[in-house]
Amino acid sequence: MTLADSGGVLPRRQDLPNEAFIDAARLRQIEAAISYCWLEAAHPDREGKQLRLLCDRLKKHCGGRGLLGACRDYGFADMGVFIDWGSGYQKDPTLWPEWMSVDEFRTMSESLSDEELMKAAVDGVQMVAERRAYEGSRSKAQKEAFQRMLLHTMDLWYAHAAVTVVLLTQLPDELPAGFDKSRTYASRGWTTFERCSSELAKNFDLKVAKWKLVIDTSDKSGVKSGGALRRLPTTPERMVDLLKDCRFTNGADRQAVIKLYERTAPRNVLGALVELDYMGSIFVNDDPWSSPARLAEALNYCLSLKRLKEFPTVVTD
Numbered sequence: 001m002t003l004a005d006s007g008g009v010l011p012r013r014q015d016l017p018n019e020a021f022i023d024a025a026r027l028r029q030i031e032a033a034i035s036y037c038w039l040e041a042a043h044p045d046r047e048g049k050q051l052r053l054l055c056d057r058l059k060k061h062c063g064g065r066g067l068l069g070a071c072r073d074y075g076f077a078d079m080g081v082f083i084d085w086g087s088g089y090q091k092d093p094t095l096w097p098e099w100m101s102v103d104e105f106r107t108m109s110e111s112l113s114d115e116e117l118m119k120a121a122v123d124g125v126q127m128v129a130e131r132r133a134y135e136g137s138r139s140k141a142q143k144e145a146f147q148r149m150l151l152h153t154m155d156l157w158y159a160h161a162a163v164t165v166v167l168l169t170q171l172p173d174e175l176p177a178g179f180d181k182s183r184t185y186a187s188r189g190w191t192t193f194e195r196c197s198s199e200l201a202k203n204f205d206l207k208v209a210k211w212k213l214v215i216d217t218s219d220k221s222g223v224k225s226g227g228a229l230r231r232l233p234t235t236p237e238r239m240v241d242l243l244k245d246c247r248f249t250n251g252a253d254r255q256a257v258i259k260l261y262e263r264t265a266p267r268n269v270l271g272a273l274v275e276l277d278y279m280g281s282i283f284v285n286d287d288p289w290s291s292p293a294r295l296a297e298a299l300n301y302c303l304s305l306k307r308l309k310e311f312p313t314v315v316t317d
Contacts, residue, residue, distance in 0.1 A: 004055035042096030057217035092137035165198035170218035233298035
């Protein structure tokens with residue numbers, strides 16, 4: 001919030017001051033995760049525009065109190081926030097080779113060894129040196145920590161029933177030069193995974209805490225209610241189909257995301273649910289996100305389910 005108010009930019013984890021971190025004991029009291037689009041491959045928000053947009057929207061939620069205000073009214077002094085750029089060890093964006101912004105060369109960088117890249121490009125020797133510098137801008141320990149986050153704990157931040165997830169589904173009005181505007185929140189693989197994970201098992205009707213556990217900051221209807229439009233759970237099979245049409249900056253991420261979801265959704269979330277509450281929900285036949293058939297598919301994975309509260313309105317058109 002302070003960075004946004006001052007027009008600042010969120011640093012990567014290695015460059016954050018000590019006061020930016022929260023210890024595990026306090027984190028367990030209340031936590032949130034942010035789902036948003038990276039604007040560039042080297043840096044998600046180089047000019048801080050998404051940070052300012054996010055904080056501006058959050059300040060207007062929960063009846064004007066803002067999300068943090070609602071949490072403080074509930075009794076919490078602060079929130080612990082997971083945001084990948086500041087929470088995981090990142091490569092040095094100042095060492096990003098500009099040639100890797102070109103699709104053809106980025107594909108070569110991902111698929112070719114040093115020796116192959118040297119032979120394939122006119123400036124191959126220089127390109128290899130620049131790639132090595134960029135890839136080597138994290139220590140071995142930092143890289144291992146990042147991989148643990150990406151492949152073993154990232155899913156829990158979004159899928160856990162007690163974590164508030166904030167979706168920044170709108171892009172800033174001003175975008176980096178050359179930005180492909182078709183790369184929206186809904187068209188990207190990681191954001192699709194993050195949103196679908198957050199919709200698996202969260203309680204959408206907190207009785208005492210006056211905020212929602214899934215917040216779409218760009219949803220005008222949610223400014224008053226504080227919540228996102230509720231969509232029914234996505235099964236692993238549906239996730240595979242969704243990701244076929246989604247875009248990844250790193251092509252190898254597609255399979256990693258599928259594996260994460262296949263591990264998390266069936267066993268750790270849907271398979272562990274004891275109760276599901278869809279009281280007051282609106283089901284729409286043939287709608288890809290709210291059809292009764294979609295719920296039926298998800299219930300096949302709910303092996304521990306004891307109670308299903310469901311008196312929805314069903315719309316046939």
